[in-house]
Amino acid sequence: MDKETFAVGVDLGGTAIKYGICSSSGIIVEEFKRPTRADQPVEAILDDIAEAISSAIKAAQGEQLTVRAVGMGTPGAVNVETGQLMGNTPNFKHWKDVYIKRSLEARVNLPVWADNDANMMAYGELKYGAGKGAANVVCVTLGTGIGGGIIVDHRLFRGSRYAGSEIGHMSIDYNGRQCRCGGIGCWEIYGSASAMIEHYRRLKPESFIASTIDIFNAYDRKEAAAVAVVEEEIRICAVGVANLINIFNPEKVIIGGGVSEAGDWFVARIEAAAINLAMKAATREVTVMRARLGNKAGLLGAAAFALDQEGHA
Numbered sequence: 001m002d003k004e005t006f007a008v009g010v011d012l013g014g015t016a017i018k019y020g021i022c023s024s025s026g027i028i029v030e031e032f033k034r035p036t037r038a039d040q041p042v043e044a045i046l047d048d049i050a051e052a053i054s055s056a057i058k059a060a061q062g063e064q065l066t067v068r069a070v071g072m073g074t075p076g077a078v079n080v081e082t083g084q085l086m087g088n089t090p091n092f093k094h095w096k097d098v099y100i101k102r103s104l105e106a107r108v109n110l111p112v113w114a115d116n117d118a119n120m121m122a123y124g125e126l127k128y129g130a131g132k133g134a135a136n137v138v139c140v141t142l143g144t145g146i147g148g149g150i151i152v153d154h155r156l157f158r159g160s161r162y163a164g165s166e167i168g169h170m171s172i173d174y175n176g177r178q179c180r181c182g183g184i185g186c187w188e189i190y191g192s193a194s195a196m197i198e199h200y201r202r203l204k205p206e207s208f209i210a211s212t213i214d215i216f217n218a219y220d221r222k223e224a225a226a227v228a229v230v231e232e233e234i235r236i237c238a239v240g241v242a243n244l245i246n247i248f249n250p251e252k253v254i255i256g257g258g259v260s261e262a263g264d265w266f267v268a269r270i271e272a273a274a275i276n277l278a279m280k281a282a283t284r285e286v287t288v289m290r291a292r293l294g295n296k297a298g299l300l301g302a303a304a305f306a307l308d309q310e311g312h313a
C-alpha cells in the first residue's frame with residue numbers, strides 16, 4: 001500500500017456536525033461533534049464548520065499528521081464539481097444554493113470536496129465497508145426516511161442535475177398515499193422507521209413504543225403487533241430492493257440505517273424475499289447485506305472522496 005494520507009471528514013446533519021481525522025486506509029484517528037445551528041444564516045454555519053475543520057487540523061498536527069484535504073457530506077443535492085448545494089434542504093432554514101467548496105476553501109486553506117451525505121455514506125461503504133471490491137452497488141438507508149447511494153462501474157451515480165439516487169421516493173403503489181415529495185405511494189411512506197412506528201401505533205394505540213428497536217424486541221417475544229409490523233416491513237423492503245436489482249443488476253445491495261440494526265437475519269429475510277421477486281437474470285450474482293461502517297460511513301466516505309479527488313488515496 002502507498003503511504004497513508006489523512007483528510008478531515010465532515011458530516012453535516014440537522015442536529016450535529018460530526019467531523020474527524022480520517023486516514024486513507026479507513027481509520028478514524030479522532031472524531032468530534034458539535035451542534036448544528038440549523039436556524040442560523042449560511043455564513044454562521046460555514047464559520048462553525050470551518051472552525052470545526054481547523055480544530056481537527058490542529059489536533060492532527062498535534063499527532064504529527066498532515067491533513068491533505070477536506071470532504072463533507074450535506075443533506076441536499078450537490079454539484080460535486082463546483083461544490084455548490086443545488087436548492088435547499090429540509091431542517092435547515094437558510095442552507096440554500098450555498099457555495100460550500102469555495103466558501104470553506106477560503107476559510108481553511110485546503111482543498112474541500114462536498115457531496116450529498118447519502119452519496120458520501122455509499123462511498124464509505126464502497127471503499128472500506130460492505131461494498132469493498134464491488135463495481136456496482138446500491139446502498140439503502142432505512143432510517144427516519146429512506147435514502148440511497150448508487151455506484152455504477154465504481155463511480156457514484158448522481159444523475160444529470162445531481163438529484164438522482166432518491167430511491168426512497170420510488171413508488172411501490174400508484175394507488176397509495178400522498179408523499180411529502182409530491183409523489184404517490186413512495187417506498188419511504190411505507191418502509192421507513194417512522195412508518196414502522198406509525199404502523200405499530202395503529203395496531204396498538206395504547207403502547208409506548210419509541211423506536212424500531214422496541215418493535216424488534218417485541219418481535220423477538222413474538223408479540224402479535226410487532227410480528228405483523230416486521231413481516232410487513234420485510235415484504236415492503238423486498239419490493240423496493242427487487243426493483244433496484246432489476247434496474248441496476250448490482251453485485252451488492254447494502255442495507256444500512258437504524259432499522260438495519262435489527263441484525264443480519266432481518267437483511268437475510270429481505271434478501272430471500274427480494275430474490276424471489278426480482279428477475280432471475282439479475283439475481284445471479286447479487287448479495288443483499290448489512291452496512292458495515294454504521295454511522296461512521298459518512299465521515300470515512302467524505303474523507304476518502306476528498307483524498308481520491310486530490311490524488312492522495
Ligand SMILES: [Zn+2]
Binds near residue numbers: 183184186
Ligand atoms: Zn416521495
